[in-house]
Amino acid sequence: MASSTPLSLIILVTLNIQLLLLLLPPQTQAQTPSAPAPAPAGPVNLTGILDKNGQYTTFIRLLVDTQVDNQIENQLNTSSEGLTVFAPTDNAFNNLKSGAINDLSTQEKVQLVLYHVSPKYYRLIDLLTVTNPVRTQASGNDSNWGLNFTGHGNQVNVTTGIVTTQINNALRQQFPLGLYQVDMVLLPEELFGAKPPASAPSPAKTPSSTSNTKTNTSAPASPTKGNGASGRNVVGWVLSLGLGMICMGALS
Template sequence: MAATSLPLIFFTLCLLSPLTLAQTPAPTSSPSPTNLTGILDKNGQYTTFIRLLNDTQIFNQVENQLNNSNNGLTVLAPTDNAFNNLPSGTINSLTQQQKVQLCLYHILPQYYSLNDLQLVSNPVRTQATGNDGVWGLNFTGQNNQVNVTSGAVTTQISNALSQQKPLAVYQVDKVLLPEELTGGSPSTISSPAPTSSPAKANTTVSSAKEPSPAGSGACQSNMGLGLVVGLAMVCMGAVSS
């Protein structure tokens, strides 16, 4: 009986093995180091940034640059919460060209590790340009703690999503709004110095030169008194002689 059951058990196991293998999920592979869409999708919480990159066709530009350049790229990816914390209507108020500039402002035309970003010479050029030239960002930090500022917004690079050359992707918790799109920082706006009115200045000078009416009357009284005294003395001298 035992000898008969062994082949039966072996045959049953052979039948079940393909079913077991078929039900085992295949391991998920990491996205290619040049696949920006895959990197952002895998990490989640970047749906707004992904939509902007798609709408502006920046994804295609990134892919072309990675395939045709040895410099690589660095992407600063704002989270969905970063976009949600913007004032209501901020993104919708931008023109299509401004949306392109905003996306490109979050892309550096070179691969930078976190250590590189601590040693760069500021400002660091971005892919965004305007009538005044290339727009830049400033980086500061130490011990792999890096802060980035646009002048209008300052935030911290809080997570490295990918650091495999030729593409580095870092998480930022604020949207880096360039001053060129926000109208400039209030501290950079200087008011012209007030100019004095020439007419008022001339009036002031003239009034300083003219004698006061009271002073003129006193002078005339003194002259009249002196004349009377002089005549009296002349008369007295004539009488005595």
């Protein structure tokens, strides 16, 4: 009996320690360090991506000069639809006729840049099944300023009605931004299409002679009575003068 006492005490003390540990507040217990949560993704920087890939200097300058870059950045980080941007290379701009861009007004440059942006995120494979025409940021409430997509397999072509080019390179294909290289500037018909001939001004109507020329229906003026009376007075005066001279001759 004496030999079993120490063992009983050991068991009792062990149980008491375990119970005490269970009663301690959680903050005093040893913590296993957890893995840090992944940092949230930063804002998408369109011009930064273009600059990193090179050969988009002219398109970047247009984005900045028209301040469309600020509009795109805001939409990329707030819109639930995302955006799709078609970025022409510097060679694409160099192949335009001289003055094609510089001759545009500020508003027209804004419209040209917005024409290269669709207000929805598309993967390349999505562009093969879209309903044409696809709206762009330049589109209004009608179907103008739209893009049309065709192709098969891994080849996707985009056409504006003036130019058709292949989408060759996906610079970014991750929501909220689909960014694709095009080797031609997408020229909208609304800016670069054939202008309708100016209508000639309507010839001035020549008034007819019968409408402007009034027929003189008044009777010719008749001699006034005053003129007739004056004539009679002159005749009477001449006769009187003649009689007077005759009488003077007779008296002499």
